[in-house]
Structure formats: C-alpha cells, structure tokens
Amino acid sequence: MKTLILCIDRDDDLGRKASIEGPIVGRKKVLEAAVKLSLADPSETDANAMFAAVKLYEEVKGEKEIVVLTGSVKVGYHSDVILKRQLDEVLKTFKADGAIVVSDGREDEMVLPIIESVMQVISLHRIAVHSGEELKGMYYTFSNFFKRATEDKDLAKIIFGVPGLIALTYALLGQQSFRLVAGILSGFLIIKGLQLEKSLGGLLNYVKDSFVNLSTSFFLYMISGVMGVVALVKTTYLSGSTTMELAAKISIETAPLFFYSILALLIGVAIDSLPNRQKAYSFASMGVGLGVVVLVARSVGSWILDPTYPLSYVVTTTLLGLVVVTLVKLSSKFIK
Incomplete structure (x- = not known):
C-alpha cells in the first residue's frame, strides 16, 4: 500500500x-x-x-x-x-x-x-504544542493574532478599521455618538450578514474611477457623502418618549436626507454604468423604489405623530407607491 x-x-x-x-x-x-x-x-x-x-x-x-x-x-x-x-x-x-x-x-x-x-x-x-507558562502562551496567542491582523487586509478592516471608526465618531460627537455608533455597527453586521462586500467593493471602484477622471458622477458621490453625514448627525439629536415616536420623527425629519444621499449615489452609479442601459436603468429603478418607501414612511410617521392626520392618506400613498413601483418594474423589460 x-x-x-x-x-x-x-x-x-x-x-x-x-x-x-x-x-x-x-x-x-x-x-x-x-x-x-x-x-x-x-x-x-x-x-x-x-x-x-x-x-x-x-x-x-x-x-x-x-x-x-x-x-x-x-x-x-x-x-x-x-x-x-x-x-x-x-x-x-x-x-x-x-x-x-x-x-x-x-x-x-x-x-x-x-x-x-x-x-x-x-x-x-x-499536533498540540504544550506550554507550562499559560500567561506566556496567551501573550504569544494575542501577539500572533495582531501580527496576522496587520498582514491580512480583510482581517485588519474588522480588527482595526471598525473600532477606529467608532473611536473617531466618539471623539467628534461625544455623548451624542452612541446612537451613531450603534448605527455603524448595525450597518456593518447587515453588510456581513447579507454578504454585500462584493457589491460595496464594486461601488468603491466606481467612486475611485470617477475621482481619477473627475467625472460628473464624482461630484454626485461627494454630495451623497456630505448629505449622508448630515443626516446621520441630525439623527443623533432626535429624541422621543417611545421608540415608535422616535422612528416617526426620523421618518419625517431625516429620512428625506438619507433618500437624497442615496439617490445622488444611485444617479452617479447609473451614469458610470452607461452605456449599459439595463444596468443604469436598474439603479434608477432602485432610486424610484427608495423614494416610494420614504414617502410611505413619512406618511406613516405623520399619522403616528399627528392624531388628526387621515389614515386614508397613508393608504392612498401606499397604493400609489405600489402602482409606481409596478410600472417601473414592467418598463424595465423594454430597456435594451
């Protein structure tokens, strides 16, 4: 054998x-x-x-x-x-x-x-390597781990990048940063959980190329980033007696800013996707869908905060939004 x-x-x-x-x-x-x-x-x-x-x-x-x-x-x-x-x-x-x-x-x-x-x-x-000095072994374990983290780019982003971003946020905003930090962590977990790293990597490539070429899309990306930061900071200053009230205030006061930030981003990506019309249209469709979601959220938020706000407005906004999204979806079949 x-x-x-x-x-x-x-x-x-x-x-x-x-x-x-x-x-x-x-x-x-x-x-x-x-x-x-x-x-x-x-x-x-x-x-x-x-x-x-x-x-x-x-x-x-x-x-x-x-x-x-x-x-x-x-x-x-x-x-x-x-x-x-x-x-x-x-x-x-x-x-x-x-x-x-x-x-x-x-x-x-x-x-x-x-x-x-x-x-x-x-x-x-x-094979198990034995050591009589547990403290020394722990030192080598952590030392090797951090050494490997500095050599591995993907691991370094998690070990150093995320804590560094959180520390910087706290340094700039103080006590008001806790909600923003929670948002950053939740965003990171969502990205990892839904495995969106590849999509975000492609987006960063679009931004990098637009910066090198100083194209129109780069200015849209800049506007998107600025509005996104403003929306995040403004959100940290909102408060409510209940979670539902806070969510309603966010949907009315900062959701539009987030929408405009993402819309500018999507328009920039759509421009960079040309001459691939189908791909560009898909990004534009995402912007329309996001706009519908924001309008419905604002309508629901107004209904929660204002007892006199008619529920029929919420229903009408939702139905019209569904119609718009359906039409956009159907029209995508004619884009070649």
Whole structure:
C-alpha cells in the first residue's frame, strides 16, 4: 500500500514567513523547510506539525512519501483551490492509496474533504504544542493574532478599521455618538450578514474611477457623502418618549436626507454604468423604489405623530407607491 504523509499549511505561513512555495516533497526538503520556518518564527505551530510528520514518516512501513501543501493567506476558496492543485501535482508522480494527515488545528482540517475526494484518509494526527507558562502562551496567542491582523487586509478592516471608526465618531460627537455608533455597527453586521462586500467593493471602484477622471458622477458621490453625514448627525439629536415616536420623527425629519444621499449615489452609479442601459436603468429603478418607501414612511410617521392626520392618506400613498413601483418594474423589460 502506498501511503502519503500529508501536512497542510492552509494559510501559507511557509510562504509568508520563510519564502518557501509548496508542494514540498521528500523527507529532506520537508525537514529543511521546518527548520527554516522555526528560525523565522519559533512559535509557529506549522513547523511542529512538519517535524511530527517527519517522525511519522520514519515510523510508517512500506512504500511512502511525505508532502507539505501550502495554501494562501486568503483562507477559504482561494487557498483550497491552490491546495487541490498542489495535491493533484503530487499524485501525478506518487499515486498514493491513502493518506495520513498531520494537522496543527481545525483550520487545516477543513480541507479534509478535498483530500478525501481523491484518496482515502487513513488517519488524522493533530499536533498540540504544550506550554507550562499559560500567561506566556496567551501573550504569544494575542501577539500572533495582531501580527496576522496587520498582514491580512480583510482581517485588519474588522480588527482595526471598525473600532477606529467608532473611536473617531466618539471623539467628534461625544455623548451624542452612541446612537451613531450603534448605527455603524448595525450597518456593518447587515453588510456581513447579507454578504454585500462584493457589491460595496464594486461601488468603491466606481467612486475611485470617477475621482481619477473627475467625472460628473464624482461630484454626485461627494454630495451623497456630505448629505449622508448630515443626516446621520441630525439623527443623533432626535429624541422621543417611545421608540415608535422616535422612528416617526426620523421618518419625517431625516429620512428625506438619507433618500437624497442615496439617490445622488444611485444617479452617479447609473451614469458610470452607461452605456449599459439595463444596468443604469436598474439603479434608477432602485432610486424610484427608495423614494416610494420614504414617502410611505413619512406618511406613516405623520399619522403616528399627528392624531388628526387621515389614515386614508397613508393608504392612498401606499397604493400609489405600489402602482409606481409596478410600472417601473414592467418598463424595465423594454430597456435594451
């Protein structure tokens, strides 16, 4: 039986810290890579896993090979595609019947389905590095975490960017900033929960390109940003005896400002989307739909705050809004 001793470095510590590319094949090369990684970072657990893999390689009988696969700092789909490509490359020269996987944690074990798709996993060895000094271990844990956060752009945005924005908001607005901070956090959670990062990334590219070219859309983006900030600040100064009363005041006093801010943004994106008329029209349609929502919200807010405000106005506004949205939706079929 041909056995493959497999060690996984999913986040490519070997590449980032020791400038070693995978796959690393053979006992001698794996041992050299482990020593080089240990010298670059003595606290690195991947090096311990590689030493353990070499020890296991010496204990296994029969035809065998030892391999270290390296992924990418972009852990997930990107790193796993690289790992799969390296594994296929290894199997072209060593057609293993099964694999013994050596891991230093659950993250590396996330790629087990990739290995099992091409061969049987005979055994899994998880390496735990023991330390008698818990405080020192905690220091290294936090130190490594923050070091990794500075190297990983996506992680840095969460660890440093969001707290930094919150601290800046508090410094500028003082006690009035708590509601705004809650809004920032809720916005961040909504973006992460609905996975809107890609869409926002595309929007930022539009803004960047318009700034470089000094196009008309850039001035619309500036207007959008200014009005958005004004609306946020104004919202922090609103108050109400109940949550419903506060929501009603927001819908009347600041919702229009938010609408104009987003409308300017959508018009700018629509301009940048040309000559793709369908895409531009879809952004314009979003603006119309948002306008309908704001009008209905203002009508409901007026009804809540003013007992003399007729409910029929709310119903009429809602029905007319639905008609407008339906017409806009139907007309989109004729845009080519």
